[in-house]
Amino acid sequence: MESGMVSVDRWTAGSQVYFLTHLHADHLSGLTSKWSRGPLYCSRITAKLFPIKFPGFDLSLLHIVEIGQWHSVSLLSPSSGSSTAVSFMAIDAHHCPGI
Numbered sequence: 333m334e335s336g337m338v339s340v341d342r343w344t345a346g347s348q349v350y351f352l353t354h355l356h357a358d359h360l361s362g363l364t365s366k367w368s369r370g371p372l373y374c375s376r377i378t379a380k381l382f383p384i385k386f387p388g389f390d391l392s393l394l395h396i397v398e399i400g401q402w403h404s405v406s407l408l409s410p411s412s413g414s415s416t417a418v419s420f421m422a423i424d425a426h427h428c429p430g431i
């Protein structure tokens with residue numbers, strides 16, 4: 333996949349969508365209550381805990397990824413500008429969600 337499309341547990345500018353695997357501190361460097369770089373995909377439990385960790389965060393940026401279900405987003409290829417469908421599924425790692 334080209335750079336500039338998807339970031340996972342990385343919060344710098346330059347991606348079209350962002351994924352948060354879980355709320356442990358080592359995955360949150362650069363993520364703050366004021367972060368607003370794009371849609372953020374996470375599990376339902378992470379979304380539920382999100383306001384505790386990041387009070388005032390714009391919760392409209394959060395998109396729930398249901399465990400074990402395929403999801404899809406349409407992104408633009410940075411090189412060609414063409415639309416690209418990206419499919420993804422969250423798998424429960426049986427790791428504690430954390431806050």
Ligand SMILES: [Zn+2]
Nearest residue numbers: 354356427430
């Ligand atoms: Zn962890």
